[in-house]
Amino acid sequence: MKKVDVARKILSANEAYAQKNRELLTRHGKRCFNMISSPGSGKTTLLVRTISDLAGAVRIGVIEGDIQTDIDAQRIRATSAPAVQINTDGACHLSAVQVHRALEELPLDNLDIVLIENVGNLVCPSAFELGEDGKIVVLSVAEGDDKPAKYPAIFAKSKVLLVSKVDLLSGGALIDFDLERVRTDARRLNKSIEIFPVSAKTGEGMTAWYDWLTGQFAGTRF
């Protein structure tokens, strides 16, 4: 069996579970998004602030993917939101079967939306569908404005780009980051991508992101 055949078989087994996840989420009428980024772009911090700011309005459940530790799930649970931790034990992305088991653990009927925080990796997770309604790529300004050009796959596939840590662009830090270059390069790959520059520290730009997220399930609840 050739390497390429094995890769195809792995992706096809993954797709079968992704389809099960879609069916499960549809049956419960829930939306689900898959957050993907480099390590350290601030996904967990964004999630914590989003859950807290939307408390009482949107009920969010989280699936946390990490190679090791449950540091991130602990941070989510501190907000009182339900979080299921998946440890991949070295693997560089979540797979649909892992997400299937996690979805079965979440109290779906008490949630409006499920957010999956994938393993920190801008490359591998983009190839594995998890049954989500869309991917959300997070890029921190500290990572540089050349990332859509250098890592195009995830920008081409995402519904939303959250440009995080924009507070670092002011206040005297020495960050060179051209937001317009990112917009242009991301839209060249993906005309319909929604782009929200945000700071989970200062709250800058978070309202536009909340409006988008809330708009995803509005009308599906009742």
Next chain:
Amino acid sequence: MKKVDVARKILSANEAYAQKNRELLTRHGKRCFNMISSPGSGKTTLLVRTISDLAGAVRIGVIEGDIQTDIDAQRIRATSAPAVQINTDGACHLSAVQVHRALEELPLDNLDIVLIENVGNLVCPSAFELGEDGKIVVLSVAEGDDKPAKYPAIFAKSKVLLVSKVDLLSGGALIDFDLERVRTDARRLNKSIEIFPVSAKTGEGMTAWYDWLTGQFAGTRF
């Protein structure tokens, strides 16, 4: 053929080329290091400053690994150092055979040291030996101090940890980063890892890193 057998075959084919690379480098009496980090930790900026500051004292050649584009090789060549770009076309790490071809393109006899900048990825490149004398992991302070705990493999395997962008810790930016936590967690995984906090922007800490790098080939040239 099981997935695990295929993985073993891929790693074993890679190891054969890693051994060829070791032999080639030994024959020419050159040292080689494999730089690994998340996207946007500042590997290329560190390389550019290192090459410029050591110009006339250390002759550095670079192998640039990227999924797409030759943006990074262009930045290196602007310093007048030789750089060979490898595009992996989607793959999340460099392999030893790619590095073998690149080593054959570099003017090894006119160099003191070869630095490989791997694909931006804190997970996958750690599993693929390239024939290097050691791995150098780069972690920017913007990524957070929990990364050795969450991505242990690369910290366990590296000779050096460059903690980059330390200029962001001063000057009013809102970065929470506990260098002592990083030191403790990295040394728990790897007692002998050398840790250099550096800023390629301000030059802070770069001398200690240059001393280490220069010490790697001193005495091998003559």
